[in-house]
Structures are given as C-alpha cells and as structure tokens.
Amino acid sequence: MVVLNRIYTRTGDKGTTALATGDRRPKFDLRISAFGTVDETNATLGLARLHVLTEDPHVDAMLGRIQNDLFDLGAELATPDTGKKLEWEPLRIIDTQVERLEREIDELNSALEPLRSFVLPGGTAGAAYLHLARTVSRRAERLMVELAHAEGERVADPALKYMNRLSDFLFVASRHLNKKASGDVLWVPGKNR
Numbered sequence: 001m002v003v004l005n006r007i008y009t010r011t012g013d014k015g016t017t018a019l020a021t022g023d024r025r026p027k028f029d030l031r032i033s034a035f036g037t038v039d040e041t042n043a044t045l046g047l048a049r050l051h052v053l054t055e056d057p058h059v060d061a062m063l064g065r066i067q068n069d070l071f072d073l074g075a076e077l078a079t080p081d082t083g084k085k086l087e088w089e090p091l092r093i094i095d096t097q098v099e100r101l102e103r104e105i106d107e108l109n110s111a112l113e114p115l116r117s118f119v120l121p122g123g124t125a126g127a128a129y130l131h132l133a134r135t136v137s138r139r140a141e142r143l144m145v146e147l148a149h150a151e152g153e154r155v156a157d158p159a160l161k162y163m164n165r166l167s168d169f170l171f172v173a174s175r176h177l178n179k180k181a182s183g184d185v186l187w188v189p190g191k192n193r
Helices: 032-056 057-077 097-108 125-149 157-180
Strands: 017-018 025-027
Touching: 025 125, 032 057, 032 097, 032 125, 032 157, 057 097, 057 157, 097 157, 125 157
Parallel strands: none
Antiparallel strands: 017 025
C-alpha cells in the first residue's frame, strides 16, 4: 500500500532521487528519465481521456486500464533487477498485459480501412491528444531501449514489448475515433510546394 502523508521530503534538493530499492541516482540518470517519461505518457493519456470519454466510452475504459499499467511499468523501472533479494515482490509488466493490448488493437483496427497514406496528427480532440500521447510513449520506449542497452542495466522484455504495443494502440485508437467523426487527416506529399 502507498501512503503519502507528506509531499515534499527535501531529499531531492541536491539533484538526486530515490529508486524503490532506496538507492539514489542523479535526476538526469537514464533510468529516472525512462520512468519519468512513462509518467509523462500517463499524464498525456489523462488529458486525452477528457475528450475520449465523450467520443467513445469503450476506448476510454481501455485507456483507464493502460494508465494503471503505466504505473505498474513505472514501478518496475523504479525497481531495477539487480539480483539483490528484496523484502517484497517487485511489480513487473507481464505477458498478459501485452496480449490484452494486442487484442484491443485488433478489435479497434478490424473496422478500419487499410491506410494508403500517412496520417497527420489531428482530427477529433480525442484523436489529436492520443497522437500526442503516442509520440510521448515512443520517446519513453526509446529511453527504455537505451536503458536496456546500458552497461549494468536491465529492462525486461515484457516491459519493452508493452511500450512498443502502446504506441500502436494509440495510433489505432486515434484512427478509430476519427472514423467515427470525419475520418483521418491524411498527409499529401508535396501539397504546399
């Protein structure tokens, strides 16, 4: 259980922050950047949900599950697998969370026409915010991949797969919302030459 009775601790005043293991790292550390950007992804989803709820409550429910998963992922990244025995079982993204995302992608994509052009971010308010969340999630994924390749660091495969599927989900969900309205905003190569 999480108990937050005091918001400021002053422990980060010198530019470090604590991992769940108690180890302190500089705030610019790659692991800190990775889970911070996962948190940023979650915040953009919260903003998107303000619009998606009215556009499609079913997609909003999917986004609610994703937001919870992103907290799981943040907890995983904040608890690096160092091989040391912990006093608790650390939270990890598992394959069934990835598989659920894949099913939801397939569900939303099944009614969409194949793309014949790239899609410009836009359309409905919900779709535009999902595109924003998609780009932030891609940044989080890049940081996680970089972290996975850093010496002495590890990121589990299900976590990496989850972030890769998340951006796909957000793309398909934005197309789904746009289909219900006026359709996707398509790129026209060289349109303004």
